[in-house]
Structures are given as C-alpha cells and as structure tokens.
Amino acid sequence: MARIVFDLDGTLIDSAPDIHAIANATLAGIGAAPITLAEARSFIGNGVPTFVARMRAARGIPDSKQEALTQVFLDRYDGAHGLTRIYPGAERALDRLRGDGHALGICTNKPERPCRAVLDHLDLARHFDVILGGDTLDRRKPDPAPLRAAFDALPHGPCLYVGDSDVDAETALRADVPFVLFTEGYRKSAIAELPHAVAFDDWSAMPGHVADLLAQGASTG
Numbered sequence: 001m002a003r004i005v006f007d008l009d010g011t012l013i014d015s016a017p018d019i020h021a022i023a024n025a026t027l028a029g030i031g032a033a034p035i036t037l038a039e040a041r042s043f044i045g046n047g048v049p050t051f052v053a054r055m056r057a058a059r060g061i062p063d064s065k066q067e068a069l070t071q072v073f074l075d076r077y078d079g080a081h082g083l084t085r086i087y088p089g090a091e092r093a094l095d096r097l098r099g100d101g102h103a104l105g106i107c108t109n110k111p112e113r114p115c116r117a118v119l120d121h122l123d124l125a126r127h128f129d130v131i132l133g134g135d136t137l138d139r140r141k142p143d144p145a146p147l148r149a150a151f152d153a154l155p156h157g158p159c160l161y162v163g164d165s166d167v168d169a170e171t172a173l174r175a176d177v178p179f180v181l182f183t184e185g186y187r188k189s190a191i192a193e194l195p196h197a198v199a200f201d202d203w204s205a206m207p208g209h210v211a212d213l214l215a216q217g218a219s220t221g
C-alpha cells in the first residue's frame with residue numbers, strides 16, 4: 001500500500017475562476033484594472049504572496065501595496081469556491097485509490113484555511129489523512145519540507161506525488177519521490193521539460209498508472 005499525496009489547484013480542482021474573481025475584486029478595491037483568467041492561471045502555483053506580487057507586476061502596482069493587497073486577497077479566499085470544479089473523474093479516482101488501500105494526503109501552496117474550506121465544500125476532505133497548506137509550515141513548495149511532512153504523517157509505504165505544475169515537479173525531485181504529472185492544469189513548461197515518472201490527462205486512467213508504477217517498483221519507501 002502506498003502513500004499518495006496530491007497537489008490541489010490545477011490537479012484535483014479547477015479553482016482558477018474563483019482565484020481570478022478574488023484577484024479582480026482585490027484590484028477593483030484600489031481602482032486598478034482587472035487581470036484575465038489566463039493571467040490568473042499563470043500566476044497560480046507558488047502561493048498567495050507570489051500570486052499577489054505577479055498580479056501587481058502585471059498592473060504596475062508598487063511593492064508598497066503588497067501587504068495590504070495580500071490581506072484583502074486572503075480575507076476573500078475562504079469563501080472563494082462557487083466557481084471551482086473537481087476535474088472530471090478525479091473523485092472516482094480518489095475512491096478507487098482508497099479502495100485499493102492507499103493512504104492519501106494533500107500538499108498544496110493554497111493557504112490551509114481556504115484549502116480546507118474548498119475541500120469541505122466539494123465533500124473531498126474525507127479522502128485525505130493529512131492536509132498541508134502553503135502556510136502550514138514556515139516553508140512552502142518547491143521547498144520539499146511540506147511534502148516530506150505529508151508523507152511522514154501517513155503510514156509507511158512507497159511514496160508518490162501527484163501535481164500539475166513546474167513547482168510540483170521540482171518539489172518531488174527535491175523530496176526524491178516519483179512525480180505523477182496531470183497535464184491539464186496550470187503548468188508553464190512543456191511536459192517533456194518536467195521530470196516525471198508518468199503523465200496523464202484523464203483522471204479515469206490515473207489509478208491504473210499508479211498500479212503500474214507501483215508494480216514496477218518505481219517508488220521509494
């Protein structure tokens with residue numbers, strides 16, 4: 001039985017529309033022009049402070065506004081799940097993986113409170129034995145510490161990390177665990193440029209890939 005840890009935004013859920021909406025509400029609060037959904041998607045992956053810094057840079061907003069904008073953004077984040085959708089097939093895949101006896105966890109750069117709020121809203125929290133957000137520890141991905149902490153909280157077994165982004169690929173590499181890449185999320189690089197043990201674009205095929213990987217022994221205990 002394996003320990004399988006998942007990224008959240010762009011991996012299990014398409015949350016960019018909600019993040020886009022709170023970004024634009026935050027910008028509107030200071031009379032700044034909105035960003036596009038494509039821009040919002042491209043700013044996701046390194047946590048809220050980096051998202052806000054990228055958003056400011058895109059609209060020429062000075063560094064002096066970083067802290068205040070981050071606070072406004074965070075204040076809106078807990079309730080930001082009305083536009084978020086689970087990727088087709090992802091919930092069945094989680095059911096199947098749990099049915100196969102694997103222990104599941106979350107390691108995301110989304111702050112822990114909005115992470116737990118959206119998982120509760122979508123009734124996904126019950127699948128996970130450990131949840132680490134971007135602010136749970138004092139370091140976030142691509143630092144491997146949160147991913148290692150997630151694996152440490154699960155019963156011993158081979159480890160896999162499932163994510164969608166360049167940040168996730170780097171985190172897995174630095175934590176020395178095989179990376180399973182979901183190709184339909186918010187990655188910036190080409191698939192071939194991201195180190196991965198296996199890539200998939202359809203969640204219904206994902207548990208089969210996991211079974212194959214584990215059978216090959218391409219995982220660490």
Ligand SMILES: O=C(O)COP(=O)(O)O
Nearest residue numbers: 008009045046047108109
């Ligand atoms: O909040 C972010 O920037 C990204 O979140 P993720 O780690 O779940 O992709």
Ligand SMILES: [Mg+2]
Nearest residue numbers: 007009010164
């Ligand atoms: Mg992601």
